Amino acid sequence: MSTKYETVIGLEVHVQLATKTKAFCACSTKFGARANTQVCPVCLGLPGVLPVFNKKAFEYAIKLAIALGCEIQRVVKFDRKNYYYPDLPKNYQISQFDMPLAYNGKITVEEDASGASRSIGVTRAHLEEDAGKLIHDARLPFSYIDLNRTGTPLLEIVSEPEIRSPDEAHKYLTVLKQIIEYLEISDCNMEEGSLRCDANVSIREKGARKLGSKVEIKNLNSFKAVRDALRFEEIRQEEVLEDGEIISQETRLWDENKNVTISMRAKEAAHDYRYFPEPDLVPFEVKEEEVEIIRDTMPELPAEKIKRFETEYKLGHKDVEVLVSRKDIADLFEEVEKNVKKAQIAANWIKGEVMKHLKEKSTDVKGLNLDPVNLSKIIQMVEDGTISGLSAKEVLAVCLETGDDPDDIVKKKGFKQVSDEGELESSIENVIKKNQKSVNDYKNGKTNALGFLVGQVMKETKGKANPKLAGEMLRKKIT
Amino acid sequence: MDNIFFSIDTYRKWLEQADKPLKDTVSFLIERLLSIDKSINAFSEVEGEAIVARASVLGKGAKGRALFGVPIATKGNICLKDALTTCSSRILEGFRPPYSATVTEKLMAEGALIFNGANMDEFAFGSSCEGSCTGPTKNPWDRTRIPGGSSGGATAAVAAGEVAAALGSDTGGSIRQPAAMCGVVGFKPTYGRVSRYGLIAFASSLDQIGPITNNVADCAAMLEVIAGYDEKDSTSVNAEVPRYTDSLNQDIKGMKIGIPKEYFIDGINDDVRNCISDAIKVFKKLGAETVDISLPHTKYAVSCYYIIGPAEASSNLARYDGVHYGHRDRNARDLIEMYIGSRNEGFGAEAKRRILLGTYALSSGYYEAFYLKAQKVRTKIADDFKEAFKVCDCILTPTTPTTAFKIGERVEDPLAMYLSDIFTISANLAGLPAVSVPCGFGKGNLPVGLQLMAKPFEEEVLIKSAHAFEQNTEHHKVRACDL
Ligand SMILES: [Zn+2]
Numbered sequence: 023m024s025t026k027y028e029t030v031i032g033l034e035v036h037v038q039l040a041t042k043t044k045a046f047c048a049c050s051t052k053f054g055a056r057a058n059t060q061v062c063p064v065c066l067g068l069p070g071v072l073p074v075f076n077k078k079a080f081e082y083a084i085k086l087a088i089a090l091g092c093e094i095q096r097v098v099k100f101d102r103k104n105y106y107y108p109d110l111p112k113n114y115q116i117s118q119f120d121m122p123l124a125y126n127g128k129i130t131v132e133e134d135a136s137g138a139s140r141s142i143g144v145t146r147a148h149l150e151e152d153a154g155k156l157i158h159d160a161r162l163p164f165s166y167i168d169l170n171r172t173g174t175p176l177l178e179i180v181s182e183p184e185i186r187s188p189d190e191a192h193k194y195l196t197v198l199k200q201i202i203e204y205l206e207i208s209d210c211n212m213e214e215g216s217l218r219c220d221a222n223v224s225i226r227e228k229g230a231r232k233l234g235s236k237v238e239i240k241n242l243n244s245f246k247a248v249r250d251a252l253r254f255e256e257i258r259q260e261e262v263l264e265d266g267e268i269i270s271q272e273t274r275l276w277d278e279n280k281n282v283t284i285s286m287r288a289k290e291a292a293h294d295y296r297y298f299p300e301p302d303l304v305p306f307e308v309k310e311e312e313v314e315i316i317r318d319t320m321p322e323l324p325a326e327k328i329k330r331f332e333t334e335y336k337l338g339h340k341d342v343e344v345l346v347s348r349k350d351i352a353d354l355f356e357e358v359e360k361n362v363k364k365a366q367i368a369a370n371w372i373k374g375e376v377m378k379h380l381k382e383k384s385t386d387v388k389g390l391n392l393d394p395v396n397l398s399k400i401i402q403m404v405e406d407g408t409i410s411g412l413s414a415k416e417v418l419a420v421c422l423e424t425g426d427d428p429d430d431i432v433k434k435k436g437f438k439q440v441s442d443e444g445e446l447e448s449s450i451e452n453v454i455k456k457n458q459k460s461v462n463d464y465k466n467g468k469t470n471a472l473g474f475l476v477g478q479v480m481k482e483t484k485g486k487a488n489p490k491l492a493g494e495m496l497r498k499k500i501t
Numbered sequence: 502m503d504n505i506f507f508s509i510d511t512y513r514k515w516l517e518q519a520d521k522p523l524k525d526t527v528s529f530l531i532e533r534l535l536s537i538d539k540s541i542n543a544f545s546e547v548e549g550e551a552i553v554a555r556a557s558v559l560g561k562g563a564k565g566r567a568l569f570g571v572p573i574a575t576k577g578n579i580c581l582k583d584a585l586t587t588c589s590s591r592i593l594e595g596f597r598p599p600y601s602a603t604v605t606e607k608l609m610a611e612g613a614l615i616f617n618g619a620n621m622d623e624f625a626f627g628s629s630c631e632g633s634c635t636g637p638t639k640n641p642w643d644r645t646r647i648p649g650g651s652s653g654g655a656t657a658a659v660a661a662g663e664v665a666a667a668l669g670s671d672t673g674g675s676i677r678q679p680a681a682m683c684g685v686v687g688f689k690p691t692y693g694r695v696s697r698y699g700l701i702a703f704a705s706s707l708d709q710i711g712p713i714t715n716n717v718a719d720c721a722a723m724l725e726v727i728a729g730y731d732e733k734d735s736t737s738v739n740a741e742v743p744r745y746t747d748s749l750n751q752d753i754k755g756m757k758i759g760i761p762k763e764y765f766i767d768g769i770n771d772d773v774r775n776c777i778s779d780a781i782k783v784f785k786k787l788g789a790e791t792v793d794i795s796l797p798h799t800k801y802a803v804s805c806y807y808i809i810g811p812a813e814a815s816s817n818l819a820r821y822d823g824v825h826y827g828h829r830d831r832n833a834r835d836l837i838e839m840y841i842g843s844r845n846e847g848f849g850a851e852a853k854r855r856i857l858l859g860t861y862a863l864s865s866g867y868y869e870a871f872y873l874k875a876q877k878v879r880t881k882i883a884d885d886f887k888e889a890f891k892v893c894d895c896i897l898t899p900t901t902p903t904t905a906f907k908i909g910e911r912v913e914d915p916l917a918m919y920l921s922d923i924f925t926i927s928a929n930l931a932g933l934p935a936v937s938v939p940c941g942f943g944k945g946n947l948p949v950g951l952q953l954m955a956k957p958f959e960e961e962v963l964i965k966s967a968h969a970f971e972q973n974t975e976h977h978k979v980r981a982c983d984l
Contacts, residue, residue: 063600067820069588069701070580070598072734102816104863106840113819167824296863298872301705301813303735 027225027263029256030233031185033194033248037177037208038152038216039082045151045175046073046116053214057157057168065173067111072302075100079175082207083123083149084308084316086177089201089323090127090144096308098123100149100300105293108167109154119297122148129181129201130325131193137339142194143182152176171215177208183222183233188252195219195245200324204349212244219245223252224269225259234259235269239283241276251276255283327352335365344373350387351376354394361398362405371401375418396421399428407488410480413437439488443495449482450495461500472496504982506665509571509719516570523570527556527614530572534616534663537982540644543574543620543658545635551584556614567726569612574619574658574667576651579710580699581605581617588701589633589654590623592821592828592847602699603734604668604710604727611726616664620654624818625675625703626851627651628921629911634849637908640683641981642947646905649679649921656683656713662982666723667713672703673806674900674925676711677937681900681950684939684981686720686967687713689925691957692932693738695724696731704813705736707806707929716977717938717968721745724960740958748961749968754788756966758953759893763799764924769902772943777899780940780951780970784897787969792893796885799927801878803919806926808862808875815859821847854915883931886954895962896954898924900937904947924952934960938967939976946984948976 023029044051047064063071080098087094101119127144154169179198185191199210199217210217219242224234237255242248255274262269274283299305322330324346331342331352345355351372358368376397379390397418404414409432420431432438440446453475454461464471472493479492505515516526531549538544556570563569575581578588580598587593605615622632630653631637638653640646641661648657652669656679659667669676671689680687688711695710702708712723725746730739760781765774781791823829823843830842848856862871889896901921911918928935934957937950951970955962971977 063598066825068598068600068826069593069596069820070578070586070602070699071600072698072736074733074735104816104819106819106822108824108836111820111825113822114816294865296816296860296865296868298812298816298863298868301736302702 023225023256023260026227027256027260028228029187029252030183030224030226031188031191031252032183032222033181033185033191034220034222035179035195035198036218037179037202037210039079039175039177040206040208040216041076041078041082041175043076043078044173045076045079045149046173049173051174053216055170057166058170060170061172065111066169067113073116073300075303076175079149080123081316082175082205083147083177084313085205085207085320086147086179086202087124087127088313088317088320089205090124090129090147090179092124092127092144092147094308094313095121095123095125097121097305098149098308099305100303101297102300103150104296107153108165109156109169109172111154111169111172115151115153116300116303117150117297118148122146124148129194129197131190131197140190142184142190145180145182147177147179150176150178183224188249188256191221191252192245192249195248197324199245200347204321204323206321206349219248221248221252223255223259225256225263235271237269237271237283238273239276240273240286243278247276247278250281251283254281258283321349335359335369337365337369341366341369341373344377345369348386351380354387354392354397357394358398358401361395362401364405367401367405371397375415379418379422390422391425392422393425396428403428403432407439407441407490408432409437409439410485410489413439413485436486438486440483440486441488441491443491446479446483446487446492446495449479449487450492450499453478453482454496454499464500504662504980506659506662506715507980508716509568509665509714509722512571512665513569523556523559524553526570527553530614534572534658537661537663538658540639541641541657541661541663542636542638543654543661543663544616544618545589545620545633546585546618547616548584548618552614552616555609559612563612566610566612567722568608570614571612571666572614572616572664573608574616574655574664575605576655576667576669577618577621578625578670578701578703579605579617579668580701581615584617586618586701587634588624589621589635590847590849590852591634592844594828596827598699600699602710603696603731605699607726608668616658619652619658619667622651622653623849623852624701624814625651625670625672626814626855628674628678628918629906629908630654630657630679631908631912632849632851639908640905642684642984643905643945645907646947647682647908649682649901649905651675651679652687652713653679656680656685656687659683659685659713659715660981662980666715666719668710668723668727669713670700670703670708670710671925671929672707672709672810673929674922676713677900677925677935677950677952678922680713680937681939681952682905682948684942684948684950684976684979685713685715686717686939686971686977687711687937687950688720688724688960688963689928689935690724690728690960691738691934692929693736694934694958694960695727696729696734696737698731698733702813702817704810705817706813707810709929715980717964717971718746718749720936721749721964721968724964728960738958743961745960745964748965751961751965752788753784753966753969756789756895756962757893758784758789758791758966759794759889759896760791761794761796761799761889761896761898763796764898766902768920768923769899770904770943772904772947773899773902773949776941776943776949777897777951780974781897783970783973784966787973789966791897794889794893794896796882796889796927798878798881798885802882802927802930803923805875805878805882805930806922807858807919808871809879809930811855811859812862812872812875813859815856815863818848818852818856823847851915879930882927886927886931886933890956894955895966898952898954900924900950900952904943904945904949928954932957934958934963936963936967938971940970940974941976942979
């Protein structure tokens, strides 16, 4: 984008709270069940039945409110948002209108590599219930309705229009997702829809006070899609303005395949949802003690953890960022560090091998079935020269696959390094005999010839030689 | 026909003496009801086989229970598992809920025989029972007149001796007004005293289920069974339920009865006025004192009610759209047509009127002027009562301004119809308990009712005063079914 304009972005994020049961009934919230098997008269909106609020959803929402530094409403009040849609069996959604549970919070994102940061205001976070899903088949003259999702608790988190670039929007989402994952209040799985995001974007000439016409972008199925769609949109809007035309306030859909936004509908007068207080749910007071109890159960959040890791473990910012990116990884690091007592080495292992396995299997530490004790053992074996780094990687792979003890794997595979001078003696002699050219090179000052020779020793011993020891012995023999 | 339902006690003695298998009794009761109901139309459909089937599973232990074998009518908006529950509306044609209302469960646990689906004004919108999609119920005292509404079917069934007692729902007088017009006792408990779970909502913040009975003792017994906290209804109040039958015979000497001047207006007909003055004399004779009180915001009650009630109703009734259950327009070609067609065919005139009224009152730009203002007025009305109850224990008023009117008389005049609830609406807006008790007869031998209102959760005050009055008058002994 040119420097003439600036971009104004606001994000609306819907997060499904990971409560076991729905917001107003006892149905399971589990994803992926057969259609319409997780329903009851309450979430089906049958006549005469009444909602009963799941206090766990309240607890989860309060956790996020605390994490985002929000003010918390003293009274929890629900409202009805009235609109007709077949995936909403009551034709109203229980939501919160004028008294969102949490308001006036902020999310801090890093501005650039220098570590400077910027705060994005969080206008509000409110509780509501999710709708069901319509399943369309273009060949059929009707649609199917799956109401399993109906009534799942949602937290809608609305940012101030303070985000200034698509990259910053991406960072905002990353930080928000990280916090939510740390709080363990949502799966944050965009593919399963447990985290959804709509973006509002407008541009204006730099220095202008008035906001430009707002365009809402929907169908954003990943953080990357959010960034790409916003990048596309700011350029599109600039072109419209440069052509002397007016940007119309509308809703646009992101087409991931074509990398464009497409106009979906013009935003005429705002939809009238006829909000009014939900008479079936009695407002209840938020007690200060209750909030304090929840506050006491809060985990250390990413921002605090980053600071602590930097000072406590003396690690560089980049390393810490990777370790803290997920709570399970940070926890794994700390467990391993406790055993091996070498922070940088533990960090390298986790950043490297462990992350590789996590990515390959696209899972978390739990799903990887990685016992921190085993990882510590492997690292220690490398450190004390029992096995080579190369073997260690294989031990880890086998360990993840079988769950076997690393000691047993090393034994079974014969990975134990030869660290005995006597045992290595003949191999070293052989290598020197066979590679006179390299020996001479080394003697003539080509120091990297030693590496080649060590490699030959490794080959000779089928990888079992302790390379450090082999190097020392070679040097002594040659010089 | 013998009046076996003079009281629940009389009936239970009769049942004991008859000493027949319950199955035979049930069949007899169904036959008896159907024969009486030919001229009343309190029920549009009686599912006899289901009633027999439910009786057969009552179990041996049920025999000693408070309502064993007692036939009780329930209004058509109170859910009964697998039974037709239609709110007398075409839009719910064929609807059988897979659950029972908490009150129904409680009655059945006490051994009651449920005669469900009593006729009503569609979705309880009305004061005459003419708004039913299956035709009006007739007043047992004069079959050319309305029984009152909206619980007209349930009330007429009790008055005509079809059942021993009934459950109705009261949003603005729908239990008390027909009770007065049919000469029986009708009780609206404090908001939150009785679970609303399984009551198909009209206006959630006003609706309350209550008993309709031949006398105050039956009423106390019924209330005792249905009252209490229900975890399925967040608006039900978690407070201990007293034994209401224990308060029946408590003395009312020295009790202060408030007489609000705003309830003795020009519109009251003379029959009603005279009966109420006589009733006041009875209370005085019993040692109660009367206190003149004022409830200054009474004049706003009807308008306030006709904003809040329809507003909530417009949202509560939004779910009847032909998509998931109930009536669907089969000719619709797309979703919008299906919504419009189903609702247009499914709802009657009054339902449409109230949905439109409520939608309007909640619309942006009108919300503050209507809904919000009505909520403020509602608070003022409740405050009036709080103030009044500083100087009195209960408040006595007529239940209705007139006796039962002719069928068809007010159908074309909704405003006149709305005014028949003018004295009963305030108790709903303020959430107070209130009872209507027979207090005499006007021209044409038409019953007149008096209303007593008390502080929230002081149902006992109403029971003892209503009982004292009843025991010292003869009105309740005269029954329509004896005519
Ligand atoms: Zn459910």
